[in-house]
Amino acid sequence: MKVLVATEKPFAKVAIDGIRKEIEAAGYELALLEKYTEKQQLLDAVKDANAVIIRSDIIDKEVLDAAKELKIVVRAGAGYDNVDLEAATAHGVCVMNTPGQNSNAVAELAFGMMIMAVRNFYDGKSGTELMGKKLGIHAYGNVGRNVARIAKGIGMDIYAYDAYCPKEAMVADGVKPVDSAEELYATCNVVSLHIPATAETKNSIDYDLVNRMPKNGLLVNTARKEVINEADLLRLMNDRPDLKYVTDIMPAHHDEFADHFPGRYFSTPKKMGAQTAEANINAGIAAARQIVGFLKDGCEKFRVNKK
Numbered sequence: 001m002k003v004l005v006a007t008e009k010p011f012a013k014v015a016i017d018g019i020r021k022e023i024e025a026a027g028y029e030l031a032l033l034e035k036y037t038e039k040q041q042l043l044d045a046v047k048d049a050n051a052v053i054i055r056s057d058i059i060d061k062e063v064l065d066a067a068k069e070l071k072i073v074v075r076a077g078a079g080y081d082n083v084d085l086e087a088a089t090a091h092g093v094c095v096m097n098t099p100g101q102n103s104n105a106v107a108e109l110a111f112g113m114m115i116m117a118v119r120n121f122y123d124g125k126s127g128t129e130l131m132g133k134k135l136g137i138h139a140y141g142n143v144g145r146n147v148a149r150i151a152k153g154i155g156m157d158i159y160a161y162d163a164y165c166p167k168e169a170m171v172a173d174g175v176k177p178v179d180s181a182e183e184l185y186a187t188c189n190v191v192s193l194h195i196p197a198t199a200e201t202k203n204s205i206d207y208d209l210v211n212r213m214p215k216n217g218l219l220v221n222t223a224r225k226e227v228i229n230e231a232d233l234l235r236l237m238n239d240r241p242d243l244k245y246v247t248d249i250m251p252a253h254h255d256e257f258a259d260h261f262p263g264r265y266f267s268t269p270k271k272m273g274a275q276t277a278e279a280n281i282n283a284g285i286a287a288a289r290q291i292v293g294f295l296k297d298g299c300e301k302f303r304v305n306k307k
């Protein structure tokens with residue numbers, strides 16, 4: 001059996017070492033396609049792979065058509081919006097993610113960006129502190145819970161909105177649940193986004209929603225760029241010179257944000273949330289183990305597509 005790691009943005013070497021150990025202990029072969037720049041390289045590499053470990057790499061119908069021997073794709077990470085689930089099902093390919101394995105890394109980066117923004121991007125002028133400020137966690141999943149844990153240590157007043165999470169779970173963590181996204185934005189000085197990109201959430205962070213934030217509001221995005229209505233946010237930041245936006249996923253309109261809102265906007269050049277040795281090790285090794293469990297025992301825990 002051949003297991004391919006296909007990562008345009010590579011794992012730390014120590015994670016690859018761990019993945020290799022798991023795969024070779026199972027008697028399988030590990031192949032690496034790292035830092036590829038052309039889709040053709042991926043199409044060539046998947047031809048004889050039985051299993052593939054990916055990150056944000058796009059697995060569409062064309063890739064699945066080329067992967068004649070493929071049985072399983074594991075997205076080493078949380079969001080699987082980069083995989084065509086219907087096409088995978090049609091091809092008889094199982095798709096899994098590795099929930100929770102990189103969530104602390106993403107949560108820590110959210111605070112790195114938050115502090116940078118409230119300290120005016122380190123321009124020397126007095127900024128503000130996070131202690132005592134109202135933090136809104138938009139979606140209370142694995143990352144949201146880690147954000148709450150860290151925010152507690154900083155001394156923030158923590159609110160969350162998640163239509164799919166029981167309020168009791170938030171209350172148990174010392175978090176105040178609110179009834180709607182509108183209420184969350186209207187309440188909080190800082191909102192940290194942790195929603196996945198789905199048909200329901202794409203473009204949902206729009207003018208009306210963010211405009212509810214109090215004066216000097218800060219929006220932090222370590223989730224997905226697709227959830228932001230960029231045209232709306234550009235218009236709103238123009239209308240509201242008090243608002244700031246920091247993101248770990250470079251917007252399609254990055255140049256416009258950067259040109260129009262210096263000192264109020266920041267984007268990492270490449271998504272960095274899960275880019276720690278620890279997260280790479282956790283997610284990469286979990287992916288390798290899930291592949292071995294699937295190929296040897298048919299274990300489908302963490303499957304995200306229909307059969």
Ligand code: 3PG
Pocket residue numbers: 009055056057076077078079080102223271272273274275
């Ligand atoms: C995820 O969905 O797990 C995070 O967004 C991290 O994505 P990455 O592996 O592409 O950095």
